[in-house]
Amino acid sequence: MxxxxxxxxxxxxxxxxxxxxxxxxxxxxxxxxxxxxxxxxxxxxxxxxxxxxxxxxxxxxxxxxxxxxxxxxxxxxxxxxxxxxxxxxxxxxxxxxxxxxxxxxxxxxxxxxxxxxxxxxxxxxxxxxxxxxxxxxxxxxxxxxxxxxxxxxxxxxxxxxxxxxxxxxxxxxxxxxSKDMTLRDYFGAALDFEFYYRHPRNYCRRAVYSIDEPAPTMRGVNRPVPKGYPGHPNDACPVDENVRALTTLERSLIQTFPADYHWCGSKTDMEQMIGNAxxxxxxxxxxxxxxxxxxxKNVVYKQPVELTFQFAETGFRQDFSEWLVEKMRLARRTAGDMASRVKRAHSIRLMDAGEETVLYLHRLSQCPEFRNLSPSVRSQIKRAVALYDEYLRATSYDRAEVPPRYGSHCS
Ligand SMILES: C[S@@+](CC[C@H](N)C(=O)[O-])C[C@H]1O[C@@H](n2cnc3c(N)ncnc32)[C@H](O)[C@@H]1O
CATH class of the missing domain: 3.40.50.150 (Vaccinia Virus protein VP39)
Incomplete structure (x- = not known):
């Protein structure tokens, strides 16, 4: 392309x-x-x-x-x-x-x-x-x-x-x-500050942000903290000598440019390009x-028919747990738990023919029965389904051959 x-x-x-x-x-x-x-x-x-x-x-x-x-x-x-x-x-x-x-x-x-x-x-x-x-x-x-x-x-x-x-x-x-990414999520321990200043369009808006929230939109201008900044009730902390504006490089990193991206031109030009990007x-x-x-759209499906029958009959490949033990080095009991979780997911919502796991998980998470589960059970099930996807790929099994809808679906 x-x-x-x-x-x-x-x-x-x-x-x-x-x-x-x-x-x-x-x-x-x-x-x-x-x-x-x-x-x-x-x-x-x-x-x-x-x-x-x-x-x-x-x-x-x-x-x-x-x-x-x-x-x-x-x-x-x-x-x-x-x-x-x-x-x-x-x-x-x-x-x-x-x-x-x-x-x-x-x-x-x-x-x-x-x-x-x-x-x-x-x-x-x-x-x-x-x-x-x-x-x-x-x-x-x-x-x-x-x-x-x-x-x-x-x-x-x-x-x-x-x-x-x-x-x-x-x-x-x-x-x-499902949640906003914060600066701490993205940069981990690489940041040497907790709070920073982003010049507001006017002083009715806050200007001091914490690294435990997403940064505000990077605009095309970047100003230092003005003398006599009045503060704002929603600032993440009061302005003191430790609170500074971000550098041009820091702003480019928040725009998720790689650290080795090459920049040129005056500071004003660079700030503008970064804010535009x-x-x-x-x-x-x-x-x-x-x-x-x-x-x-361009995939050509060429999977053996007997695998299709196996999936269609059981809704689940029986050798999944064996694969988890042998290839993923999981304990037999943990592998059994994983298999049960995939079955549980399929009992809530079956996978459509050719449906990708990312879409399957998205649709599964819309089902009331799934939403009623506790957050930890939901995440265990999602993890198991993701492993099942890895297993299907590793064994070059293609779900596109599975007959569509061989059981009940939640709507
Ligand atoms: C929103 S920015 C694009 C940012 C870019 N997509 C990125 O990710 O870095 C719009 C760009 O259009 C350029 N531009 C404005 N008028 C133009 C024109 N008449 N012909 C070509 N480019 C123009 C501006 O210089 C600016 O760089």
Missing amino acids: RIVDLFAGCGGLSKGFQNAGFQIVAAFEFWNKAAECYALNFSHPVFTTDLSNIEEAVGKIQDLQPNIIIGGPPCQDFSHAGKRVEGSRAGLTEAYAEIVRAVRPKYFVMENVDRARNSCAFREAHAVFKQLGYGLTMMVLDASRCGVPQKRKRFFCIGEMGGADDFLRERLLAGQS VPVKLGEYVARTLKNYIER
Whole structure:
């Protein structure tokens, strides 16, 4: 799959897609400082191009024959109320849609701020996508549930040519963590501070945060604690000499860029690029989910029929516990417990033909009977099902051959 990244900035979204195993063939960005930074970190070309010149952009992009277009058009100019008072940069969302119209990739991923979905610009882009025949998944994702220690809500519109609407929704929901990631969760013992200052938009808002909560959204500006900062009742602690603003590098790490990412330009430029970026791990989360979906669609099933019967009759492979003892070195009794837990899971909700474990677990966790179990029993069952999945993979058994629904399902 060949990917082109539009409005690529310093490369947060590209890095996420690359980490997920996609091949980026080129990026387009018109701010030369960001393009320089991008070029330091990737081997494919980055074109310094004004994407509002659609005709010129399309000519270059078509030559690259991408199957996927990704990108986050600038977001500063969206109105809240959806009235047509949006600034010129909102028009770049429409430019993105026009580029998709001309290139017609199999998939596209468009990222933007939460409020973009109610904008006139997005409404027009949406009409273009539907007219072209794309199935759309439109969702707001919170980065702190997708492996990023930061509260950052971003709107994603993901299109599949000829696909169904919501084709990716359940997968995107299923893979998210049930709790926000804190700085301590992400950095462990590597942090040498407990509290830090993030300059607020105005003093009606708090400014001091603890590492035991997700960071607030990293914006494009970073200021030191001003003399005479009045404090706020919701600050995590009072400001004293130990409380400082984050460094530029720390902010890039909270945006989940790797520590060896290369940065260039003035401090102001770097802060802007970092604040603009899609957190790498958020991009990676979306990319992995899309990749699993695409791979799943392309799987050719070739499993022996007798295994299918075995599963169909028992709902469960009998040699699972043997495998746990031999390969996973579990005590026989623990292996027996694991097998019972998988059976318990199947008694609550059976697995559909070809259903992936991540989706199975998500659907299982919606079942009232499962929700009524204690948290520790739920997590034991989930662990056992995950091991069962490993076992199926290790023994190259493919559930896609299992006849659909051979018992009761919770709805
Ligand atoms: C939200 S940022 C994208 C961040 C990027 N996706 C990342 O993850 O690092 C939007 C980018 O669009 C660029 N941009 C703004 N107007 C543009 C235009 N007319 N043509 C091309 N790029 C433009 C900005 O310079 C900015 O880097």
